[in-house]
Amino acid sequence: MNFENQGVIKRLADQYGPENLTVVLGNGEAGGVEVFAETVTEGDPSYAGPLAGVALKIPVYHILEDEVIATVPAELREQKLQLSSLVIDVEPMQDALKASRAKL
Amino acid sequence: MTDPTRALRVGIEGVWFSLTHVPDLVRYGSKPVRELRARPALQAQLAKRLRGFAEAIAYAPHQVYIGNITPEKLGAIEKPWYARPIENATPEGRFGDVIEQDAFYTQLCSADRFDLVTVEEHWFHERAAGQANRRRVRLGSSAEIELRCAEGALPLISGERLIGAFEPGHEEDANLTAEVLLENLAAKATAAHSLRALLARVKLDSGEIDYVISCSEEAVGDRYNRGGGNLAKAIAEEAGCENASGSDIKAFCAGPMYAIVHGASLIQSGVARKVAVVAGGSLAKLGMKFESHLRNNMPVLEDVLGSFAVLLTPAKPAQPGIRLDSVAFHPVRAGSSPQVMAEVLAEKPLARLGMKLTDVDRYAVELHNPEITVPSGSGDVPRTNYLTLAALAVMRGLIHKNQMEDFVRARGMSGYAPTQGHIPSAIVYLGHALDELRSGKIRRALLMAKGSLFLGRMTQLSDGCSFLIDRHDV
């Protein structure tokens, strides 16, 4: 995750308390998802960014995960997320993120 | 379907795509600079993973870029491509070339009008004297070069050798540091080279060009005019286009598309007759994902500067051209969802011409080499873009969900361009497009590119531009 965004998340965690936050991702492919999840739960795995060694334990979801997309009103879902649902293969991401959340 | 003979078409007379191989400039890429400063031990690891020129020539995606292999053939080559060098690969391509580092340093000297670059005299006489315009090369002893570097000049390295010093353009101005000027001069030099090569290929005198448009991504200016620009004029001068002026088009990665639209419009309106659209390489993007390449025991693949030149002229019969009546822009009110992008840049402009998404034989999107981007978790960018078009076709009932992969395979292609920002954005396909249009393999191609404007912090918007290219007698 981009260092600047790590910094913002850290700042928001200080401001609101990490227990009051949830991160929702929009990645197009599974490739970067695990690293993103680890970054906001256990800390930046590259040990280079602002969240290096900082374990915020914020739960991470993807917008297209079943339990997330189900909360979005039908019309909005159709207009804004229908195409992405066809393009993005959510399953591997869902599996990785469920595993990440189970560890919290 | 609209009568294609009444189409508004501007001719593409020729294209040229250059890759300039600069392994010893990777250290000056934006990401490497920061990471090497933070962790100096990386320098040795990086040095071990830099490719030599022969390896860069034989790298399959590079051979596609310069026109010796089709994107289709690349898709059939098993990955990893870096482990499968192409036999008998040449640095000369059908519509491009791969340039060696020493030749680039010479081009840099030639492009330098302010005595910013000093090169070591022995190196010059050994490696570069034959190629350079001697008048414009500032030579120094190796002691002098070392002294300049000790006093703040940026070292220019070739292998193990310190071969030059790049001075700042001003003692205090942050916009004229050696680092900034090296980036800008590299863009100028690589673009000028591509333009000269293109003119030689199409046998056109440089004096025939009326106008040069540059869509390079660097900011050229000083502290009062940080992005003042008109690198195009500098490139025109460097390429010997004595009768041309020019201007820059700036639109992030969609820049080349806009530049072609503007250039074609100048021709259509009669303001100009021969317009060169050029782009220089982006030094800042060298080694952008180098850490992921090191982690995966790969060579550092982002070791090339990409540049191109396109010559636009009034349309001739049977010549491939840009359909000005197909140009689409992404309006402010449209919003940033991939669906809207696909509607605005593909579906709607096609509908205006009485066509559907399935009437396009080939789509060119952002053709980043997936071998570079996948290891860092950035995904296969072309594939995601093609799937988006396919998904829209599904939503419109043009194809079934289980035909999406066929759509991608038939109308898309494997990415192959270096991650040089504006360079991969659709335009990189133009050389192959001309071949496929001339042979009749395709009737039309849709080029579409996006710009991540939000990176500049002036707007949250994304941006995009597209147009069709086809051939007159189709």
Place this chain on the structure above:
Amino acid sequence: MQKGRKIIAIGERDGVPGPVIAECLEGAGYEVVFQVTECFV
């Protein structure tokens, strides 16, 4: 996904961009405190 928690939306340009995630979750009744779109290339 717990109601009541505030949302940080990290979108991707070619995936689902930040503003789209934000709009969808605001429509779902969540408070979005930050949204951004990353561009990987």
